[in-house]
Amino acid sequence: xxxxxxxxxxxxxxCERDDRLLFHNLSFALRSGDILRVAGPNGAGKTTLLxxxxxxxxxxxxxxxxxxxxxxxxxxxxxxxxxxxxxxxxLTVIDNLKFLTGFDEPVVKQALIxxxxxxxxxxxxxxxxxxxxxxxxxxxxxxxxxxIWILDEPYTALDVTMVETLxxxxxxxxxxxxxxxFTTHQLPQSLNFETLELGRVD
Amino acid sequence: MSIEKRMLARELKLAAARPGDIFKPMWFLMxxxxxxxxxxxxDSVLLADIGSAMIWVATLLALLLNTEHLFxxxxxxxVLEQWLLLFLDRPLAWLVGLKLIVHWLFHVVPLICITPIAxxxxxxxxxxxxxxxMTLVVATPALTCFSGLGAALTLGSxxxxxxxxxxxxxxxxxVVILAAGVLIRATDGSEILPLMALLGAxxxxxxxxxxxxxxxxxxxxxxxxN
Numbered sequence: 001x002x003x004x005x006x007x008x009x010x011x012x013x014x015c016e017r018d019d020r021l022l023f024h025n026l027s028f029a030l031r032s033g034d035i036l037r038v039a040g041p042n043g044a045g046k047t048t049l050l051x052x053x054x055x056x057x058x059x060x061x062x063x064x065x066x067x068x069x070x071x072x073x074x075x076x077x078x079x080x081x082x083x084x085x086x087x088x089x090x091l092t093v094i095d096n097l098k099f100l101t102g103f104d105e106p107v108v109k110q111a112l113i114x115x116x117x118x119x120x121x122x123x124x125x126x127x128x129x130x131x132x133x134x135x136x137x138x139x140x141x142x143x144x145x146x147x148i149w150i151l152d153e154p155y156t157a158l159d160v161t162m163v164e165t166l167x168x169x170x171x172x173x174x175x176x177x178x179x180x181x182f183t184t185h186q187l188p189q190s191l192n193f194e195t196l197e198l199g200r201v202d
Numbered sequence: 203m204s205i206e207k208r209m210l211a212r213e214l215k216l217a218a219a220r221p222g223d224i225f226k227p228m229w230f231l232m233x234x235x236x237x238x239x240x241x242x243x244x245d246s247v248l249l250a251d252i253g254s255a256m257i258w259v260a261t262l263l264a265l266l267l268n269t270e271h272l273f274x275x276x277x278x279x280x281v282l283e284q285w286l287l288l289f290l291d292r293p294l295a296w297l298v299g300l301k302l303i304v305h306w307l308f309h310v311v312p313l314i315c316i317t318p319i320a321x322x323x324x325x326x327x328x329x330x331x332x333x334x335x336m337t338l339v340v341a342t343p344a345l346t347c348f349s350g351l352g353a354a355l356t357l358g359s360x361x362x363x364x365x366x367x368x369x370x371x372x373x374x375x376x377v378v379i380l381a382a383g384v385l386i387r388a389t390d391g392s393e394i395l396p397l398m399a400l401l402g403a404x405x406x407x408x409x410x411x412x413x414x415x416x417x418x419x420x421x422x423x424x425x426x427x428n
Contacts, residue, residue: 047428056283058425075290083428084280090219091212099212100284102203124219 003147003177005032006067006077008053013062015048022048023198026062032147032177035170035193037184044199046183047083050150053181054080066148079146083153086137089126093117093136096125101143111142116162131157138162141169149173151182167191205289209297213304224309227264228316234260235320246325253324254334254385257317261338262345262378266367268309269349272301273420277357283424294417298350302413306346314338333388337381340398343405347412348373354419358426377404 008030015022022045030036038046051057053064055075066074087096097108112121115135125133134157141149149170155163167190170180203211217224238256239249276282285297317338321331352366359365384397 051428054287056286056424075287078287080283080287082280082283084278084283086280086284088212088216088275088279088281090275091215095212095215098203099208100281100288102205102208102288104203 001145001176003032005177006147006179007031008148008179009063009065009068010053011063011065013049013052013059013064015045015052015060017045017048026198028196030179030181032179033174034179035174035191036179036181037188037193037195038181038198039183039195040198046198047152049198050080050152050181050183051082054078054150056080077146078148078150079140079144080150081137081140081152081154083156085125085133086140087125087133090124092122092124093128094121096136097139097143100140103143107143108139111139112136114142115139115165131159131162134158135162138166141166141173147178149178149180149182151180153184154182155184155186155188163188164190205292205297206300209300210304213301214308217304217308223268224312227268227309227313230267231257231260231264231313231316231320234263235323238324249324250326250330251389253321253326254330254389255382256324257320257326257334258337258378258381258385260320261313261317261342262374264313265310265342265345266349269305269346270353270364270366272305272350272353273357274353277420277423277427282420286421286424294420295413298354298416298420299409299413302346302350302409302416305350306343310342310346314342327389329391330385330388333384333394336394336398337384337401340401340405341377341381344377344401344408345374347405347408347416348377351412351416351419354416354423357420357423377401380404 010029011027013026014024026049028036038049040046048057052059053071055071055078064071066077093112094105094108097111098105101108109121112118115138117132117135117139120128120132125136128136138154154166158166167188170191174180235257242248273282286294289297314335317335318331321334326334348370349367352370355369356366380397380401384394384401387394387397
């Protein structure tokens with residue numbers, strides 16, 4: 001699948017939470033093919049920024065647009081995977097993914113094979129290890145049709161093999177004309193990304 | 203697969219995966235009812251007098267027990283926020299309504315189904331028992347909606363259970379008063395239809411408006427969380 005060229009514009013966005021200024025007049029633009037790592041110390045507002053772009057946190061000050069259109073019109077082009085588990089512990093791996101993606105069994109099964117969960121289709125998520133649960137949540141990327149990926153701490157609990165698989169997937173996604181924003185505290189080796197440092201409000 | 207089918211399939215599987223959530227309130231109800239004659243008096247005339255009211259209150263408490271955490275696990279797993287992102291072409295209130303309906307069917311109806319046994323244990327007369335069943339069927343949709351709203355309002359706070367119930371208490375009161383009115387009239391043998399109609403109206407209004415309030419509460423809590 002090749003995506004239409006897409007652009008994400010963040011202009012003059014400020015955010016204050018609980019009387020603390022997290023970032024002020026933040027502006028940047030991303031186009032198809034870009035990968036941006038949002039970095040900063042704990043509490044710098046990385047998650048808040050990602051949730052703003054995903055449309056889960058209200059933009060109080062400033063404008064976020066996708067292809068010059070307001071975010072609310074284009075939310076179907078955004079895929080957000082937060083740092084919470086994103087899957088229900090009491091459901092099987094495949095039921096979780098069928099619900100989250102809306103795809104039928106064959107597509108979802110292929111995605112599970114791609115993330116190394118072959119043979120775990122009918123396991124309950126609560127029976128999996130933390131890393132396997134994370135793989136299950138990330139399997140959505142393998143069925144995604146959204147050009148803009150927003151991933152909050154995608155590398156948490158993943159082993160070396162899965163980190164490489166995820167890097168390859170992100171690279172393939174941006175090569176198809178998608179774009180990706182993510183946060184992490186460990187530096188991915190095989191991604192060609194820019195870094196945005198938060199937490200330097202003076 | 204349509205969004206509604208996806209939602210329903212997931213809710214049914216969740217209900218099947220957590221049988222404890224269905225059976226625990228039923229145990230609770232039976233436990234309370236079986237304790238009443240021990241604590242009060244085994245006198246069947248007295249028990250028949252107060253039985254229906256006891257069962258009603260015990261059912262209300264059992265219902266609160268299984269509704270107070272209605273949205274909690276979806277919220278803490280981060281699945282609830284995906285509802286907002288994935289199902290853009292459906293109003294959130296509609297999805298909330300579906301969840302409430304499934305919850306009522308799988309967690310409240312079983313409770314209503316065992317109340318006749320409770321009625322026999324307290325030797326409640328048959329005509330009063332029928333009135334009791336009717337009030338429960340008509341009133342529990344409203345009670346489910348209200349306690350669901352309490353659960354949604356207190357999603358963000360850590361000890362949400364009892365707080366949600368407290369917040370919603372004023373809305374439970376008229377329902378309980380109306381239902382008690384029906385039971386008294388049924389005991390006297392007078393007309394119960396007008397009060398039943400009022401109870402029904404209460405449930406209809408709740409089922410129409412509460413999902414909108416619940417969806418606003420969910421948005422509020424998701425907007426304020428990380």
